[in-house]
Amino acid sequence: MFDNRRIGIALAAPAALFVALAFIVPVAVLLSGGFATPQGWGLSRWAEFVGDPLSVEVFWRTVKLGALVTLACAVLGYATALAIVDAGPTWKGRWSGLVMLPLMISPVARTYAWIVLLGRTGLVNQAITGLGLSAEPLRLLFTETAVFIGLVQLFLPLMVLSLVSALENLPADVVPAARVLGAPWPTVFFKVLLPLSREGLVIGGTLVFTGSVTAYITPAVLGGSKVLMLETLLYQRVSVANDFASASVIALILIVMSVVTHALLRRASAARRR
Amino acid sequence: MTRPFNGMRFSGALALGAVLLFLLGPFVVIALAGLSAGDTLAFPPQGLSLRWVIAVFGMDNFRASFWLSLQLAIGSTALALLLGVPAAYGLARYRVPGRELVRTLLIAPLIVPGIIVGLALLRHAVIPLDLGVTWALILAHTVLVVPYAVRVVTASLDNLRTDVEEAAVMLGATRLQTFFRIVLPNIRSGIIAAFILGFVTSFNQVPVSLFLTGPGITTLPIDMLTSMEFVYDPSIAALSALMALLSIAIVAVAERALGLSRYV
Numbered sequence A: 001m002f003d004n005r006r007i008g009i010a011l012a013a014p015a016a017l018f019v020a021l022a023f024i025v026p027v028a029v030l031l032s033g034g035f036a037t038p039q040g041w042g043l044s045r046w047a048e049f050v051g052d053p054l055s056v057e058v059f060w061r062t063v064k065l066g067a068l069v070t071l072a073c074a075v076l077g078y079a080t081a082l083a084i085v086d087a088g089p090t091w092k093g094r095w096s097g098l099v100m101l102p103l104m105i106s107p108v109a110r111t112y113a114w115i116v117l118l119g120r121t122g123l124v125n126q127a128i129t130g131l132g133l134s135a136e137p138l139r140l141l142f143t144e145t146a147v148f149i150g151l152v153q154l155f156l157p158l159m160v161l162s163l164v165s166a167l168e169n170l171p172a173d174v175v176p177a178a179r180v181l182g183a184p185w186p187t188v189f190f191k192v193l194l195p196l197s198r199e200g201l202v203i204g205g206t207l208v209f210t211g212s213v214t215a216y217i218t219p220a221v222l223g224g225s226k227v228l229m230l231e232t233l234l235y236q237r238v239s240v241a242n243d244f245a246s247a248s249v250i251a252l253i254l255i256v257m258s259v260v261t262h263a264l265l266r267r268a269s270a271a272r273r274r
Numbered sequence B: 001m002t003r004p005f006n007g008m009r010f011s012g013a014l015a016l017g018a019v020l021l022f023l024l025g026p027f028v029v030i031a032l033a034g035l036s037a038g039d040t041l042a043f044p045p046q047g048l049s050l051r052w053v054i055a056v057f058g059m060d061n062f063r064a065s066f067w068l069s070l071q072l073a074i075g076s077t078a079l080a081l082l083l084g085v086p087a088a089y090g091l092a093r094y095r096v097p098g099r100e101l102v103r104t105l106l107i108a109p110l111i112v113p114g115i116i117v118g119l120a121l122l123r124h125a126v127i128p129l130d131l132g133v134t135w136a137l138i139l140a141h142t143v144l145v146v147p148y149a150v151r152v153v154t155a156s157l158d159n160l161r162t163d164v165e166e167a168a169v170m171l172g173a174t175r176l177q178t179f180f181r182i183v184l185p186n187i188r189s190g191i192i193a194a195f196i197l198g199f200v201t202s203f204n205q206v207p208v209s210l211f212l213t214g215p216g217i218t219t220l221p222i223d224m225l226t227s228m229e230f231v232y233d234p235s236i237a238a239l240s241a242l243m244a245l246l247s248i249a250i251v252a253v254a255e256r257a258l259g260l261s262r263y264v
Helices: A005-035 A044-051 A053-086 A089-104 A107-118 A123-130 A144-167 A174-180 A185-196 A198-213 A217-223 A230-239 A244-273 B009-034 B051-057 B060-093 B099-110 B114-129 B133-158 B163-170 B175-186 B188-203 B220-227 B235-258
Strands: none
Touching: A005 A044, A005 A244, A005 B060, A005 B099, A005 B114, A005 B133, A044 A053, A044 A244, A053 A089, A053 A144, A053 A185, A053 A198, A053 A230, A053 A244, A053 B009, A089 A144, A089 B009, A089 B235, A107 A123, A107 A144, A107 A217, A107 B009, A107 B220, A107 B235, A144 A198, A144 A217, A144 B009, A174 A185, A185 A198, A198 A244, A217 A230, A217 B220, A230 A244, A230 B114, A244 B114, B009 B235, B051 B235, B060 B099, B060 B133, B060 B188, B060 B220, B099 B133, B114 B133, B133 B188, B163 B175, B175 B188, B188 B235, B220 B235
């Protein structure tokens, strides 16, 4: 009964046309702006980007923060996911629910909490001065550290959940078997658990990395104009300098980063199904 | 596997506790800061009261942006479902040429950072077509929610056996009747899940709307973001706590009723 192609096409056409016209076309035109020069097409906008020290600094900071956040989420994620899987069926669901909870809450609200905690008179500075670690309150906001902490908190749940679903599918006896055969815990982790949960790590890592690299709210609130990342730089170029050409260049860099990592993700999950 | 890691129980519990404190602690802080009786944002709060929670409801700018966000979330999610449900059905059941390509197209807005979608729409749709702020936002948020609608509804269509539909048609029902009387009731929970996911996504959305809001017309999260620069009283903390509660309540109800987590 489902052989009539025309019905299928008619059903899918409105949505496909809508996305093509309201998304693909505008984005494609925007990206092409990165290759437009007063004399026609060319790469001069890209040369400007590469030649601009601030842009290059922001690019490397974005990549660096993305990598560090992914690494931190992987370490914290494994510790948490192993404990959750170890907690038994009932508690596994409850702990997972608690980890998932922040994902549903507005990132603005999530980020704002760090202003309260990291401000000049915030809890962290109260602790630092109270313990006598520093006489003066430290400047914690508008630093790379603040952005790093904010991003880890924002994206850690994605890593934990990916790792939990990878680890809970392991056969029950691999860890006891390795232990009985005399492997110490580090060996069990690096030789058994890590290889067997690699797909979960790849999926979680991809989500965390693309999320961090393309984040706007966290660097905007916790980094400000002192710690720009690519998205906040793009926003500044448009709203302060009206410079749409370099915005197009940054946009293409962001899209390439995002699409490439998502392609890797697809490959990893396809390999898992095979 | 149940409890395979005996022996690391203690350190595991310690790690779990520390991570949960890190993930959830800030919400406790923001809620307490919002319940402060004092005039400036501080933690620990200077006495507890509902003063700022009540005050937030009386602030005209937040009230206006809250209504816009609410209408936007409902309107754009409804539009996305109107487009997404038939598309998901057509692609799941019929042999559409280039099916995988069309599916990728419909999911694509998820992969492209929101700020770029917003800027592209502003420069190459809103300005040339002279759209108003509200229409621009509805357009952008619909683009953003379509992938969720397609993905969640596709998942629940995949769980529905096609022989029920074939039986209905064989017994004389038209395709339209079959869709509305057989398919739709069976994927109802998928559609509700898609609606909630779309609603929360749109309501909390910042990057897509960033370039599209106009003077005096803005969404709640963007209003909060810009207010942060000059508001030093606990009102934004109170508002953050209220928004967090609202999202948690919606998701908790949905989880109880439908098992939303199956679709995320």
